[in-house]
Amino acid sequence: MGGDHGPSVVLEGAELARIRFPETRFLLMGREAEIAPVLARLPKLAACSRIVHTDDVVLGSDKPSQALRRSRTSSMGMAIQAVKDGEAQAAMSAGNTGALMAMAKFVLRTHDGIDRPALVTMLPTARSESVMLDLGANTECSAENLVQFAVMGAAFARAVLGLDKPTVALLNVGVEDLKGTDDLKAAATRLREVDLPMNFVGFTEGDKIGAGDVDVIVTDGFTGNIALKTAEGTAKLITGLLRAAFEQSIWTKLGYLIARTGLRALRDHLDPNNHNGAVFLGLNGLVVKSHGSANAQGVAAAICLAYDLINDDIGRRIAHDLGNFRSAPAVSAEDV
């Protein structure tokens, strides 16, 4: 029921995801009267879907605290509940992010060994895509939180980007060991100590995000939120200026027409729909957030992201890596 366009775009996205992964089955939580007519136009999707009716819909304007009370009655809450009950392997929503995060945490609880869940997504870079977390689930983070985010981010990159040993860095104001807060320095020390399926490269800086120098960028939710939004705002500024530049005269319009096949690749690479889907990592169950403004391709990308994470059994991977992590200091002590 969520997102700027409601059920129609979500269902068209589900149809695209079904074409890619035909074994997928869908539980569609929400108002049957709004869902059924759209589904009727998509018979193949209808054949692998079941509508679970509820009238209660979380609105974009609802506060997380208001939504929490409706975690059994609202379409968003029921989707998360289905994951908890084992009826679904992942929940996907294009609705209210704060409400989704609060309900997911409340209903699914955090993994053993994870103190706080983190919001993770993929960003376009000059090389391909990078993973960044936390994007706003936690305003302030301890060194231990950052270490756990690194483990989760690496597991995510392995599943989604298909990398054996992703490079991981902590976002900082400089790359020298002495830079940054005490928590950042402590997290770096801890990440250097242990042997995990990642290549920890130390600190990275804001201007390296777009370059794609590292696969996984780890930061607290305050900084991550501001970095992500600043990147979005800068991209919007430049593409806006570019549009204005091409509309200046008949010549610039003609130049655009002639060059447009080349520009299409640029637009596709930056299109948020092609990188859509943020995931709450660190919970006992998978919840994926689609951007509210996503189109059908964007919704499909978010669903396929969930599929990749299920397929890779990311929950078990994270638990395994954290286990390694906690046992590592003991092992090295025995070695002495």
Added chain:
Amino acid sequence: MGGDHGPSVVLEGAELARIRFPETRFLLMGREAEIAPVLARLPKLAACSRIVHTDDVVLGSDKPSQALRRSRTSSMGMAIQAVKDGEAQAAMSAGNTGALMAMAKFVLRTHDGIDRPALVTMLPTARSESVMLDLGANTECSAENLVQFAVMGAAFARAVLGLDKPTVALLNVGVEDLKGTDDLKAAATRLREVDLPMNFVGFTEGDKIGAGDVDVIVTDGFTGNIALKTAEGTAKLITGLLRAAFEQSIWTKLGYLIARTGLRALRDHLDPNNHNGAVFLGLNGLVVKSHGSANAQGVAAAICLAYDLINDDIGRRIAHDLGNFRSAPAVSAEDV
């Protein structure tokens, strides 16, 4: 002596600044043997300049602590010293930022009423330019620091952007009152209380920076550094993709040729040289940092920025506004 290109570009920049503000006079600190030959080619600049020779030059690789010991012997230190001694009204350097910041703070000391200096610069936006601070002078900031940054940033915007009552906002992860850290909330409360020549609009988010919604964006040095560099990295990513897009085929190259007058305006607006110059605000004297990679136009922009700030007597403005600020609560208590 600083910057990627050394004295030649710095002096060419000084010449451009002299053409714009012919009453400017220059003290050129550094190696006479390197400066004199360049100056000989710029006779009008030579006529209003004096070389102050020193062999000691701070390198880009020097640590701030190493530079500090040379604050009387190095060209960078001597430029700052000249401001302290009243021989110069501002110092401009394209050298090592950390060293410049450390020496400026050590030699000039902070203003009365300012606990920490902040690094401020201008950014291109969809509307024109905005001011952002702190960009990395202070990794962690208290509410009181943020309040002082707001006062300094507003004074800077009045001087440089020519605004009577600039809009000022605190950078946060959301615009609602409940978002963000305790320090941010306390700073917002304090800024709402007092009457200053600024329009405090509360919180703003990363994606609003590029839109130019507010004139002055206030944040701690950690977040500001990462936001600024993320914006730079994103701009570099997109302009790189754009270049690649235009080089794809003979058609895209032709399109570029036809549209290039329109694209030039885009390039000019984003060119860092047109927004060059970061200032350490809150010291008893003016120190301007030029980007190391700046060209002559960039150096000229940094010098002209210093000129505008001197002209506007920014030190006195800040002292005056801070005075208002400290007396404000007493006034409102009397009113009751």
